[in-house]
Amino acid sequence: MKARVHIMLKDGVLDPQGEAVRHALGTLGFAGVEGVRQGKVIELDLTxxxxxxxxxxxxxxCEKLLANTVIEKYTVDIV
Known part of the structure; x- marks a missing residue:
């Protein structure tokens, strides 16, 4: 069985990496991007x-290690 965890910064938390990506996209001519939020995906193989x-x-x-629940939110999908 696999688990997929999606981790994103909570709304209102500054995302400097997302902002850097948004700015880079603008300089490459993709002017229609108003915001970017960057997160991570962790895939676990479970027994x-x-x-x-x-x-x-x-x-x-997630609560103990994978996510910083003060500033991040997460979702879990078991596949």
Whole structure:
């Protein structure tokens, strides 16, 4: 079983990398981009066979290590 975790900065948190990408796109002629938010995706290979238990465990991983929950939000997809 695989888990995919999407981590993004919370709304209102400054995203300097996203702003740098937005600026670079503008200099390359892509003028229609008003904002960019950059995040990360973490893919986990799990030995779990129960989907609900796997999601609970991955959420615990996010709370303890994978995401900085003060400034980041995350979603978990079990696939």
């Amino acid at each position: 779990a066979t129960d989907k609900a238990a796997a999601e609970t465990e991955v959420r615990q991983m």
